Amino acid sequence: MGWEDFAAAFLNLAIMREASPILVQGLVQTILLSLLVVPLGLIGGTALALLSTVRHPLVRWPLMAWVDVFRALPPLVLLVFLYAGLPFAGLELPAWGAVAIGFFLNTGAYYGEILRAGIESVPREQMEAARSTGLTGGQAMAYVVLPQAVRNVLPDLISNTLEVVKLTSIASVVALPELLYQARQAQSVTYNASPIVAAAAVYSVLLWPVVRLLSRLENRQLAARR
Amino acid sequence: MTRPIIEARGVHKHFGALHVLKGVDLVVAERELVFVIGPSGSGKSTLLRCLNRLEEPSAGSIVVDGIDLLDRRTDINAARRRIGMVFQGFNLYPHMTALGNVTLALRKVLGLPRAEAEARGRAALERVHLADRADHYPGQLSGGQQQRVAIARAIALEPRVMLFDEPTSALDPELVGGVLAVMRELREDGMTMVVVSHEMGFARAAADRVLFMADGMVVEEGTPGEIFGAPRHERTRTFISQIERT
Amino acid sequence: MREARSAREGPAVTAWERFADSFFNARVAAEYLPKIVDGFWLTVTLALGIVATGLAAGLALALVRSLGLRPLNWLIVFVVDLFRALPPLVVIALLFFGLPAAGMQLSGFASTWLALSLVLMAFAEEIFWAGITSVPKGQWEAARSTGLTFLQTLRFVVLPQAVRLTIPPLTNRTIAITKGTALASVVAVQEILGAAHAGVSFSFNPTPLTLGALAYLVLFLPVVVFGRWVETRFAWRR
Ligand SMILES: Nc1ncnc2c1ncn2[C@@H]1O[C@H](COP(=O)(O)OP(=O)(O)OP(=O)(O)O)[C@@H](O)[C@H]1O
Ligand SMILES: [Mg+2]
Numbered sequence: 218m219g220w221e222d223f224a225a226a227f228l229n230l231a232i233m234r235e236a237s238p239i240l241v242q243g244l245v246q247t248i249l250l251s252l253l254v255v256p257l258g259l260i261g262g263t264a265l266a267l268l269s270t271v272r273h274p275l276v277r278w279p280l281m282a283w284v285d286v287f288r289a290l291p292p293l294v295l296l297v298f299l300y301a302g303l304p305f306a307g308l309e310l311p312a313w314g315a316v317a318i319g320f321f322l323n324t325g326a327y328y329g330e331i332l333r334a335g336i337e338s339v340p341r342e343q344m345e346a347a348r349s350t351g352l353t354g355g356q357a358m359a360y361v362v363l364p365q366a367v368r369n370v371l372p373d374l375i376s377n378t379l380e381v382v383k384l385t386s387i388a389s390v391v392a393l394p395e396l397l398y399q400a401r402q403a404q405s406v407t408y409n410a411s412p413i414v415a416a417a418a419v420y421s422v423l424l425w426p427v428v429r430l431l432s433r434l435e436n437r438q439l440a441a442r443r
Numbered sequence: 444m445t446r447p448i449i450e451a452r453g454v455h456k457h458f459g460a461l462h463v464l465k466g467v468d469l470v471v472a473e474r475e476l477v478f479v480i481g482p483s484g485s486g487k488s489t490l491l492r493c494l495n496r497l498e499e500p501s502a503g504s505i506v507v508d509g510i511d512l513l514d515r516r517t518d519i520n521a522a523r524r525r526i527g528m529v530f531q532g533f534n535l536y537p538h539m540t541a542l543g544n545v546t547l548a549l550r551k552v553l554g555l556p557r558a559e560a561e562a563r564g565r566a567a568l569e570r571v572h573l574a575d576r577a578d579h580y581p582g583q584l585s586g587g588q589q590q591r592v593a594i595a596r597a598i599a600l601e602p603r604v605m606l607f608d609e610p611t612s613a614l615d616p617e618l619v620g621g622v623l624a625v626m627r628e629l630r631e632d633g634m635t636m637v638v639v640s641h642e643m644g645f646a647r648a649a650a651d652r653v654l655f656m657a658d659g660m661v662v663e664e665g666t667p668g669e670i671f672g673a674p675r676h677e678r679t680r681t682f683i684s685q686i687e688r689t
Numbered sequence: 690m691r692e693a694r695s696a697r698e699g700p701a702v703t704a705w706e707r708f709a710d711s712f713f714n715a716r717v718a719a720e721y722l723p724k725i726v727d728g729f730w731l732t733v734t735l736a737l738g739i740v741a742t743g744l745a746a747g748l749a750l751a752l753v754r755s756l757g758l759r760p761l762n763w764l765i766v767f768v769v770d771l772f773r774a775l776p777p778l779v780v781i782a783l784l785f786f787g788l789p790a791a792g793m794q795l796s797g798f799a800s801t802w803l804a805l806s807l808v809l810m811a812f813a814e815e816i817f818w819a820g821i822t823s824v825p826k827g828q829w830e831a832a833r834s835t836g837l838t839f840l841q842t843l844r845f846v847v848l849p850q851a852v853r854l855t856i857p858p859l860t861n862r863t864i865a866i867t868k869g870t871a872l873a874s875v876v877a878v879q880e881i882l883g884a885a886h887a888g889v890s891f892s893f894n895p896t897p898l899t900l901g902a903l904a905y906l907v908l909f910l911p912v913v914v915f916g917r918w919v920e921t922r923f924a925w926r927r
Contacts (some may be wrong), residue, residue, distance in 0.1 A: 289906055294710075294901065306711060417779050417780075421774040425895065
């Protein structure tokens with residue numbers, strides 16, 4: 218296959234132009250989806266991390282089981298279960314709802330582990346010092362411990378957020394019209410791979426700066442561990 | 444003087460625009476101990492590192508034990524095992540025991556079988572008085588012990604020359620003595636040594652010759668008595684009085 | 690995907706009975722268990738293949754990068770960045786739906802294997818490289834000063850230290866990426882999720898999905914717990 222055939226099949230500008238309106242719609246959905254699931258995951262994760270400061274075994278073990286179960290289940294399995302399984306129990310979720318719950322459970326577990334590690338990285342004395350000035354436990358956590366915890370695990374938080382944004386592409390499986398879904402639609406109508414190439418280009422161009430930033434942060438972090 | 448074992452002539456070194464060595468000559472005879480002193484940044488480490496080509500000189504010639512180090516055809520790895528080097532920061536391999544550190548090059552460079560390498564490694568550790576620490580990891584050893592293992596790692600290869608770059612300056616004062624004692628024994632066994640260090644007492648007692656370097660040049664050289672007792676150059680005098688005060 | 694939506698009316702039974710009959714239906718479970726077990730082994734095969742190729746390729750790239758050949762390194766960084774930025778499902782779609790346009794047909798299994806191997810390669814290269822560069826320069830110098838060659842130094846001195854440092858992040862990343870094997874169901878591979886989903890369509894009952902979820906837990910829960918153990922085992926004392 219010559220270059221021209223290749224270009225016609227993968228880099229067909231005419232087809233890309235034709236598909237661009239629905240790709241843009243898809244991108245908008247992807248962004249909205251990210252704006253929904255990232256905060257949801259962070260809320261779930263913060264709740265889990267705060268719960269993990271409770272040392273009581275009746276909290277500790279179920280919590281750990283919860284986190285590990287949702288880290289062990291592939292997110293797509295969770296999503297399919299919510300979307301195609303739950304209706305049998307009389308619970309029909311719209312695609313958005315299934316995605317939101319699935320991500321809340323899966324992403325929350327990951328954010329929870331990261332934030333827990335962050336909280337544990339803050340020396341106990343910080344909490345004690347804050348309490349000794351009269352702050353309540355909640356205030357000390359919110360103003361003294363959590364900010365340091367977040368800073369200590371910032372690279373992991375950013376990295377996880379990048380993964381979550383990429384993961385929104387699985388919403389295409391439940392027909393939520395995000396970027397990949399639209400690209401697949403355009404590809405199946407035109408019998409041409411260019412729309413998927415275009416979607417891939419959009420993802421990589423938009424996420425590339427985050428990848429660069431992360432690779433710097435991670436290098437620094439690993440070097441500091443010695 | 445017996446025949447020279449190190450013969451470095453007109454060595455220059457540039458780091459980009461920075462001219463760090465400006466034509467240094469260093470000739471060291473067999474069994475000689477040469478001390479190199481000088482202010483920070485004067486190029487002492489760079490000179491030492493040129494002598495086993497960890498640093499590539501920009502110009503000049505370096506011949507060690509008859510081998511032209513700067514000749515492209517020279518097998519630099521074969522040459523390096525005849526030139527031992529001891530670093531300020533020890534640079535022991537943290538994932539290997541003391542014996543593992545000492546035997547690695549014996550096995551991989553000399554190609555000795557494990558048993559033979561270990562016998563030779565233990566003998567080397569014996570010479571630095573650490574035979575009983577063979578199975579300890581660097582993290583389990585004191586700084587002074589680590590530096591002695593590093594010396595053992597170098598002498599196990601039976602080098603013709605040993606280069607020391609501030610071997611005691613990362614050590615707590617009470618640990619310095621043990622390392623210097625080992626170095627003195629090496630000298631008594633006839634090892635040729637080039638030592639960058641500010642241990643004046645050791646220089647007085649053990650050095651044949653002292654070189655004072657500043658700004659990438661050898662300003663002055665002589666016996667310890669001459670350099671410490673009656674320095675001819677103003678810069679040498681200032682430097683000596685500074686380190687003697689500390 | 691939603692064949693079941695209209696099929697859920699039934700006789701008046703309690704909610705729990707209906708729930709159990711739907712999600713834990715013994716007859717359906719018995720019928721589809723063999724398919725799920727087949728899917729299980731397919732998932733295991735796929736996962737092991739991805740781990741082997743992804744880690745090997747990542748290590749190879751990191752080693753090539755340590756040679757310090759400029760243009761080659763730019764290329765490596767470009768490829769690594771690309772596969773870190775692209776969602777795995779997009780890569781799978783490109784390979785599976787895109788390649789036929791070039792007259793090349795990869796099976797769903799091969800597409801998933803290749804796509805996830807590339808993704809794991811990218812992450813592994815980044816982690817190995819960070820590990821290699823975090824080994825202090827003095828280690829190189831000490832080893833070279835005893836006459837070890839570049840490759841011997843890399844092999845016996847630098848890599849053992851780098852690998853130790855990289856084990857926790859590498860383990861976690863590898864687990865996360867191998868869980869992506871479920872994406873193969875999108876390109877019609879009958880691995881666990883694919884088999885389970887097909888089972889639901891045929892039986893009009895979600896029990897195969899329950900079995901599928903359990904199969905994933907059987908497979909990945911020990912792996913996740915192992916990852917937890919690795920993190921504490923290799924935790925660095927500060
Ligand atoms: N790899 C390098 N790249 C650039 N500059 C370097 C490099 N190594 C050394 N230099 C510079 O060369 C000069 C001489 O360095 P060198 O380490 O030889 O000094 P020194 O006499 O050993 O000093 P010190 O007593 O502090 O160890 C310094 O200005 C240093 O900053
Ligand atoms: Mg120096």
